[in-house]
Amino acid sequence: MHRKTIVELNTPLRTGEISSVELTQAFLDRIGQYQDLNAFITVASTTALEQAQASDDHRKNRDPRPLEGIPIAQKDIFCTEGILTTCGSKMLSNFISPYDATVIQRFKAAGAIILGKTNMDEFAMGSSNETSFYGPVKNPWAKQAVPGGSSGGSAAAVAAQLAPAATGTDTGGSIRQPAALCGITGLKPTYGRVSRYGMVAFASSLDQAGPMTRTAADAALLLNVMAGFDPKDSTSVDKPAPDYTTTLNDDLKGIRLGLPKEYFGDGLAADVAKTIDKSIEELKRLGAKIVDISLPNSTLAVPCYYVLAPAEASSNLSRFDGVRYGYRAADYDDLNDMYRKTRSQGFGEEVKRRIMIGAYTLSAGYYDAYYLKAQQLRRLIADDFHNAFGQCDVILGPTTPTTAFDLGAKTDDPVSMYLNDIYTIPANLAGLPGMSIPAGLGEDGRPIGLQLIGNAFEEAQLLNVAHQYQQATDHHKQAPKGFE
Amino acid sequence: MALDPTDVRKIAELARLEISDSELTIYTHSLAQILDLVGQMNVVDTTGISPMAHPSDSPLRLRQDLVTEQDHREGFQKIAPATESGLYLVPKVIE
Numbered sequence: 001m002h003r004k005t006i007v008e009l010n011t012p013l014r015t016g017e018i019s020s021v022e023l024t025q026a027f028l029d030r031i032g033q034y035q036d037l038n039a040f041i042t043v044a045s046t047t048a049l050e051q052a053q054a055s056d057d058h059r060k061n062r063d064p065r066p067l068e069g070i071p072i073a074q075k076d077i078f079c080t081e082g083i084l085t086t087c088g089s090k091m092l093s094n095f096i097s098p099y100d101a102t103v104i105q106r107f108k109a110a111g112a113i114i115l116g117k118t119n120m121d122e123f124a125m126g127s128s129n130e131t132s133f134y135g136p137v138k139n140p141w142a143k144q145a146v147p148g149g150s151s152g153g154s155a156a157a158v159a160a161q162l163a164p165a166a167t168g169t170d171t172g173g174s175i176r177q178p179a180a181l182c183g184i185t186g187l188k189p190t191y192g193r194v195s196r197y198g199m200v201a202f203a204s205s206l207d208q209a210g211p212m213t214r215t216a217a218d219a220a221l222l223l224n225v226m227a228g229f230d231p232k233d234s235t236s237v238d239k240p241a242p243d244y245t246t247t248l249n250d251d252l253k254g255i256r257l258g259l260p261k262e263y264f265g266d267g268l269a270a271d272v273a274k275t276i277d278k279s280i281e282e283l284k285r286l287g288a289k290i291v292d293i294s295l296p297n298s299t300l301a302v303p304c305y306y307v308l309a310p311a312e313a314s315s316n317l318s319r320f321d322g323v324r325y326g327y328r329a330a331d332y333d334d335l336n337d338m339y340r341k342t343r344s345q346g347f348g349e350e351v352k353r354r355i356m357i358g359a360y361t362l363s364a365g366y367y368d369a370y371y372l373k374a375q376q377l378r379r380l381i382a383d384d385f386h387n388a389f390g391q392c393d394v395i396l397g398p399t400t401p402t403t404a405f406d407l408g409a410k411t412d413d414p415v416s417m418y419l420n421d422i423y424t425i426p427a428n429l430a431g432l433p434g435m436s437i438p439a440g441l442g443e444d445g446r447p448i449g450l451q452l453i454g455n456a457f458e459e460a461q462l463l464n465v466a467h468q469y470q471q472a473t474d475h476h477k478q479a480p481k482g483f484e
Numbered sequence: 485m486a487l488d489p490t491d492v493r494k495i496a497e498l499a500r501l502e503i504s505d506s507e508l509t510i511y512t513h514s515l516a517q518i519l520d521l522v523g524q525m526n527v528v529d530t531t532g533i534s535p536m537a538h539p540s541d542s543p544l545r546l547r548q549d550l551v552t553e554q555d556h557r558e559g560f561q562k563i564a565p566a567t568e569s570g571l572y573l574v575p576k577v578i579e
Contacts, residue, residue: 098559191539205538234544303524314499321500323572328565335575340502352501353511356492357518359499373525375535380528382536415517431539456539 001026002161003479006070006218009164013059013069020059020069024052024113027071031116031162034483037138039147039157041076042084043116051113058111065111066225073163075154076117077124078104078209079198083114087200088122088132088150091320091327091346101198102230103167103209110225115163119153122348123317124174124202126150127420130411131350138407139182140480141446145404148178154212155182160483165213165222169199171206172305173399173424176436179212180399180449183438185466185476186212187219190456191431192237194223195230203312204235206305206428215476216437216466220244223459239457247460248467253287255465258392260295263423269402271442276398279439279450279469283396286468291392295384298426300377302418305425307361307374313351314358320346353414382430389455394465398423399449403442427453435462438475447478487516 001009001023012018028045048071055069079085079097081104086092100108107114121131129137129152137152139145140160147156151168155178158166168175170188179186187210194209201207211222227241259280264273284290322328322342329341347355361370388395400420410417427434433456436449450469454462470476492512496503503511557570566573 094563096563098556098563231547235538235540237540238545297528300525300528303522306518307522307525318500322565323574324560325563325565332575335577336500338575339500343500344502347501349507349510352499352503353514353518355499355501356495356511356515360491360495360515360519361522363495363498370522372535373530374522375537376530376533377525377528379533379536380530382539413517414514415521418518418521429539 002030004164005215006067006164006213006221007215009070014064020052020055020113021049023069024048024071024115027115027163034160034162037140037156037160038135039119039137039153039160039162040073040116041086041088041119041134041153044083044114047083048113048115055111055113065109067107067221068111069113070111070165071113071115071163072107073115073118073154073157073166074104075151075167075169076120077169077200078167079200080104080114080117083117085117085200086133087124088120088134089347089351090133093133093327095326097198099198102195102232103199103226106225112225118151118157118166121150121152122351123200123313124150124169124171125313125350125354127173127177127417128410129153130407131348133348136407139404139446140483141183142404142444144406145446146181146407148181148404150174151212152178155179155184155186158182158184158212158214159480161479165211165218167209168212169207169209170428171202171309172428173421175210175212176399176424176434176449176451177421179436181404181447183447183475183478183480184212184214185216185219185435185437186210187223187435187459187462188427188433189223189227189459190433192235193241193433193457193459194226195233195236197230197232201316203309204316205312206309216463216470217245217248220248220463242460244460244463247464250464251287252283252465252468255288255394256291256392257283257288258291258293258388258395260293260298260388260395260397262295262298263397267401267422268398269442272398272400272402272448275440275442275448276450280396282472283465283469286472293388293391293395295388295426297377297380297384301381301426301429302422304374304377304381304429306357306418307370308378310354310358311362311371312358314355314362317351317355350414378429381426385426385430385432394461395453397451399436399451403444403446403448423451432456433459433462435466437466437469438478440475487512487519
């Protein structure tokens with residue numbers, strides 16, 4: 001059962017061949033069996049089985065809801081009432097949220113089961129899952145390799161088939177990069193498409209939640225549940241979301257796919273380049289037209305991002321002061337000392353580094369040189385995309401410059417870690433939807449991701465291209481050895 | 485971008501972080517590296533470009549000024565480190 005996609009699970013659930021309780025138990029057993037991956041921070045066995053029972057009862061008496069009885073793993077960044085929400089940090093290691101995030105409410109209302117909360121980089125700051133207070137996650141394809149980050153636990157859980165699907169969040173690539181490194185499908189929607197209410201804030205002008213699944217068709221099912229207006233999020237867009245499943249089978253004939261030359265230059269590993277070229281050939285066979293484009297300012301997206309994201313983070317994370325919830329230091333002299341000790345003990349090294357970068361770039365005398373400059377550059381990066389979408393419908397390229405690197409390989413060099421997100425960050429800065437789908441394996445046998453970037457609110461088009469590609473190829477059907 | 489340990493101490497104080505002497509060396513080095521990376525922004529002339537604060541350039545939505553939230557004080561305070569009579573307790577700030 002664990003090998004089936006959500007689309008495939010719907011039939012046995014409907015016919016009664018399997019109950020949600022049985023299905024949920026099967027995944028809980030697998031989570032226990034592969035504990036060494038460290039994909040989960042909390043396994044919610046008791047509540048998951050209660051929810052599964054309630055779903056089975058619902059199915060007996062009423063029409064099934066969109067994700068009736070389907071177990072889903074939730075990134076530990078989403079507040080879940082009654083279940084620990086740590087965000088991968090010691091700061092929230094005792095935090096049981098008094099409310100559900102909108103995303104969680106929506107999954108519950110759709111009949112989905114919450115299997116547990118997945119491991120992640122602390123406060124979503126990282127590209128390898130190594131900054132988690134709960135320890136790194138192993139990549140199911142090669143246990144000495146990172147799964148990517150920050151949604152590394154979600155990616156590993158889906159790749160190892162410990163859950164049919166999971167949620168992630170993406171501020172600079174945190175859905176797409178781990179999806180690429182673990183060989184799964186991940187979609188970051190347009191900024192404002194999915195509610196951020198109850199999602200622990202990192203960089204509020206960039207953060208966006210999305211599905212992590214094995215197939216584009218499953219991602220469409222999840223996005224149908226996640227997307228939509230939420231009055232509780234002031235940046236939620238009041239625009240109806242389409243049914244993302246209805247356009248999956250549209251013909252790709254004549255669709256214009258843009259290849260930005262900046263995504264194929266120096267720094268792209270040869271095996272990744274070769275694999276992406278093969279994907280492009282495949283899409284041509286499906287009727288797509290290839291257009292050469294340029295995103296000239298995208299090469300400066302990483303520097304721009306490392307001003308804006310830490311600046312927003314330093315402001316957002318000022319709320320963690322040991323007063324209202326979360327960790328508080330045991331000994332302190334006065335109020336300021338309590339703040340300092342609580343924050344120094346509660347945050348890990350990378351989080352403190354980013355808070356300090358943000359505090360510095362926002363401080364008097366530096367604001368124009370850094371923050372304002374970065375905001376202007378952000379405009380140029382967004383304008384590049386705007387111009388490109390005059391020539392093409394979807395932008396295509398690699399998700400990451402290399403396959404998954406080894407655990408510990410980049411932990412001492414933050415800048416080399418940051419450069420991993422060179423191809424994913426531009427879409428966040430522009431607020432555009434981006435997706436990563438499996439495109440094959442590198443020379444080291446580790447997965448490679450093909451990235452699709454769409455125009456604002458064109459998630460359906462990304463899912464359509466991804467689904468058609470997956471109908472013609474079987475890269476997304478490969479499972480890592482030992483997890484079949 | 486040159487950054488010395490005194491600067492880093494000052495930044496840490498602004499961020500309400502306490503850092504040890506050994507951490508100070510690590511942070512001075514890595515923050516300087518990051519500022520070097522960030523400095524690459526200067527190759528582009530952005531004179532006259534309007535700053536982009538947000539992907540959606542539309543103004544923030546307004547709503548009616550009505551009470552929509554229920555009282556959750558009990559639930560919120562149950563998870564607080566220290567409370568008394570409905571108040572959050574912190575070290576004495578006024579003598």
